[in-house]
Amino acid sequence: MKYGKPLLLALLLLLPCGCQEALPEPVEPPKPSFVVELSDTDFLEKTRKGVVLLDAYAVWCRPCRLMEPHLEKVAETLQGKVIVARIDAEANREFARSVRIEGYPTLFVLIDGKTTETALGYRTEEQLLELVEKYVDATEPGPVVPLFQEEQ
Numbered sequence: 001m002k003y004g005k006p007l008l009l010a011l012l013l014l015l016p017c018g019c020q021e022a023l024p025e026p027v028e029p030p031k032p033s034f035v036v037e038l039s040d041t042d043f044l045e046k047t048r049k050g051v052v053l054l055d056a057y058a059v060w061c062r063p064c065r066l067m068e069p070h071l072e073k074v075a076e077t078l079q080g081k082v083i084v085a086r087i088d089a090e091a092n093r094e095f096a097r098s099v100r101i102e103g104y105p106t107l108f109v110l111i112d113g114k115t116t117e118t119a120l121g122y123r124t125e126e127q128l129l130e131l132v133e134k135y136v137d138a139t140e141p142g143p144v145v146p147l148f149q150e151e152q
Helices: 004-014 062-077 093-099 125-133
Strands: 036-038 051-057 082-088 106-111 114-120
Touching: 051 062, 051 093, 051 125, 062 082, 062 125, 106 125
Parallel strands: 036 082, 051 082
Antiparallel strands: 051 106, 106 114
């Protein structure tokens, strides 16, 4: 038993003590978002002036989630020229009812609170830019209609 105590001590040192646990991966600070999140309460106020690209989405909608990074890039690219906004149409039922959402994602281009163009379905960054850029420098926005329609 000449080696008994040193061997026992060595084995005890090799046992896990909790200090070998993996450290959590460093977390990057969240990047600032250039997309404005809207609700029933602030929708009209925030879309009243200027050019707005509005995405009506649902949290369960996969194409909506896939389009999020594209919206961020468009918002960053057109910062100061266009407001890029999103509204969860499922959580904001008053909005969804008033604009008669037929599917997700539904995109609206608004100029001074009036709908100029709508599009249904997933769009790439390039398609989103194409959809909204033509209205950025337009002096005459073309035919516009109220976003909210009267129920009949």
